[in-house]
Amino acid sequence: MEIRAVTALGPGGDSGLPGCFQAWEGGRLVGSLSLFVPLVHTAEVSAFVPPEYRRRGVFSALLRWAEEACRERGTAWVLFSCDGNSADGQAVAEHWGLALDHREFVLVLRGPRPALPAGPALKRMGPQDVKAVAALSGAAFGNTLKEALDMAEATLTDPARRCWGLWENGNLTAVASVGPAAEGLSIYGVAVDPVWQGRGRGRRLMAGLLGVLPREKSLVVEVDGENRRARALYEKFGFRENRRQDYFVRGL
Numbered sequence: 001m002e003i004r005a006v007t008a009l010g011p012g013g014d015s016g017l018p019g020c021f022q023a024w025e026g027g028r029l030v031g032s033l034s035l036f037v038p039l040v041h042t043a044e045v046s047a048f049v050p051p052e053y054r055r056r057g058v059f060s061a062l063l064r065w066a067e068e069a070c071r072e073r074g075t076a077w078v079l080f081s082c083d084g085n086s087a088d089g090q091a092v093a094e095h096w097g098l099a100l101d102h103r104e105f106v107l108v109l110r111g112p113r114p115a116l117p118a119g120p121a122l123k124r125m126g127p128q129d130v131k132a133v134a135a136l137s138g139a140a141f142g143n144t145l146k147e148a149l150d151m152a153e154a155t156l157t158d159p160a161r162r163c164w165g166l167w168e169n170g171n172l173t174a175v176a177s178v179g180p181a182a183e184g185l186s187i188y189g190v191a192v193d194p195v196w197q198g199r200g201r202g203r204r205l206m207a208g209l210l211g212v213l214p215r216e217k218s219l220v221v222e223v224d225g226e227n228r229r230a231r232a233l234y235e236k237f238g239f240r241e242n243r244r245q246d247y248f249v250r251g252l
Contacts, residue, residue, distance in 0.1 A: 001025045001058070003065050017073055021065050023049075023058050031058040035066055039147050043070045044247075046081040059092065071252050078252060084244030098248035103225035107239035108183055111218040119207030122164040125175065127156050132172050133163060140191035155179075155189065163189070164212065166205045174205040183242075184218035190230075202230070206237055 002025070005018035023031035031049040038044070045066055049058045070078060079101060082089035093100075125133055130152045138148030155161050161179040165172050173196045177189040187209065192201045213219065221239060223231045 001030070001061060003061055005065065005069070017069055018066075021062050023062055025053075031062055033059075033062040033066055035069070037070075037073070037075065038151065039143065040074065041076045042079060043075045043077070044079045044081055054088075067252055076252055078250045080248040080250065082246045082248065084246050090246075093246075093248045096248075096250070098250055101247045101249040104222045104245045104247070105225060105231065106242045106245060107221050107223060107231070107234050108242040109219040109234075109237065109239045111184060111214075112216045113210070113219075113238070115215065116207070116210055119209075119211040120166060120204045122205070122208040122212060123167055125156060125163040125165050127153075129163075129165070129172075130156055133165070133175055136172055136175055136193050137189060137191045139194055140197075151189070164205075164209060166201060166208060174201045176205055176209055178209075178213065181220045183220050185213060185220065187219055187221045190221070202233055203236075206233065210237060 001023055004022045004024060006020040006022060007018050017035065017037060019035055021033045021035070022029055030053040031047065033045055033047040036044040043066075045063075047059055047062060067078060080093060080098060082093060084103065130149065133156065134145065134148035134152040137143065137152060138145060141148075143151070152163075155163050155177045158179075161177060163175060163177045166174040172193070174192045175189065176187055176191075179186050179188065190202070190205070192205070210219075219239070220242075221234055222245070223234065225244075
């Protein structure tokens, strides 16, 4: 069996770290593992092995290569993303003795969407706004300045993605990013300045965002299982639960 590393950039990706590892046998792709590193200390992995090649060490080989690459980079933790309804995925987590770190719910707003009243005007953010977006996101999510800057730059310089901001009296109070997804468009990085949290800025941001996004597209957002306030907000705009993602942690 041959393991191949494929370098690919993703949101917050690192050009020196492979984005995917592939297992090949007899000229056939028999397994793959995707690697996403949004933060310096944490990497997220998701893997797939065809049923006929399971229990043959394919996943173990892929994981060894991925973890070695992460160690060389200084990553301390690996998060395994697993569909909450996948019996096979849950069995793998149990076999490896992985601890559940957190859960996220994937909510979907199906398109085409009905027209909504005009929401607050949002500003399309560009490369010149990297510092402003990073400062707000870092404060909202608790990321380091470097992590926040890397994420903001990756989004604002990627032609496939967009970022919008809610400004009030010259102050950036909330931001949200949008990128391609299998279902349509993925909304991510939704952040409200801590100073403005609990004062309706998240609602204003979503109202404005739904006004600028194509109505024929379905929209997808992931919400932390503990964030009931955010989930309630999205549900008010018509988002409904589609599936659950479980994240299991493993130290390196």
